[in-house]
Amino acid sequence: MTASETPQSKPEIPPISKRRQQRIREIQDLFDTGLKVSEIAAIYGISERMVRQDKEDGKAFDRALSKTVDQAEFLGREIRSFEQAMRMEWRAYRLATNPFVKVACMRNLIALKEKYIKFLQGAGLLDKVPEQLKITGLPLEDDKIREAAYALLEMVQEKIEKNTEVETF
């Protein structure tokens, strides 16, 4: 494929009027509720072809909107809201005189902290060390691997037996 054959990229936001943008959103909502093209065309008094065109333009509009999301800004906003929530909870804890309320605040704080950490790990901003090394899906059909698996379990068993009294029948 030569440069001249490269397909023309679509404009980021379709050049459409605000009124039509409004109609596109409404039509998208109607599609989501399960209406057919013919039914939507009857509601707006437009052709079915036009409804299909609105649907396509709606997709392009959504794509363009997604590009406007600034990841760093979004993450920053979320971090700020987590920290704000935790500050407020700390404040509530300090001001509380009832011990039960204090305990409730502490629980909320712990839950918030856990969510915050999970959020940061999910966003790749915090490294996660595996809590367990899980060996699964080993090809146990292979005699040597099965042998090794048994040897490992026997080793553990032996260690346990050394630490406990040997049982009899």
Next chain:
Amino acid sequence: MTGQGADLDLDLLRRDLIEHHRRHGFKGPEELLRFIRTFWGLRVPQAQVCPEHTPPAEYIVDSFFEEVQDSVCWANRGGGKTLLGALSTWLDTVFKSDCATKILGGSLEQSKKMYQHLTGGGDGWGLATDDFRYLLRGEMLAAQTALVNKSNINILTASSKSVRGPHPQKLKLDEVDEFEDKIYEAALLIPKTKKNIKASVQIYSTMHKAYGLMNRVISEAVQSGYKIYKWCVFDVMEKCVGRECTVCELWEDCQGKAKQADGFYSIEDAISEKRKVSRDTWLCEMLCFQPSQEGLIYKEFDMALHVI
């Protein structure tokens, strides 16, 4: 960082091994016995100690691989009959689909012991460990323990009612010397071959009654087609190491055989028991000789000799 350090999850490895054997079975007796050792810490004695007896491991292997259909395990007290019965049942249930087993105990206590070997209650070994719990369908009950592979176990006390009803493939009769003749006869009609699993009757008992049912079962074993697995206290005894034979109280019966043993029965226990019981009881209950004639009015009475 929330990491708590690395831990090796052996439970998953164990489950993978169970699943492997559920799909592919066992390569042979060694692998089966190794599985038993690894998963339950059970060392089923394999050594041939008394030349005329059978090592218990041979029974487990023959039972699982269905080398023998009907069998009688004649063994000493504390020789692991009930446990091995529970073990062979659990192996069949876990690794064979659609395998139904009915276990009848000679007494309520006996049935309870068998059930406890499965669940781990009381003094039971606890064969249905956490590793196998995922296979259970519903709760484990003595009356019915069902698995996801459609296999099940019924543990009942021998009665005229319990011998009626469904026909599983496997029937196990524990402590048959305590059975009534009629119930025993009716029970033999229970097992039926189904879903490629052969019908089988397996009997476990000591022979402590001179003219009891077990005596009859053993005498008629050959014509009934039962294979006899017989082991005595020396076949299941722990290996004798460093003991002086000439001063050992077991020498009279042992003659040094325990040096080859690889079992679990404590030598100290055996010595202490030998001291406590009469020679007749020792020979009958621990060495599996012909039953004691203690308590009979005429000890010297012999059916063959004195009945025309």
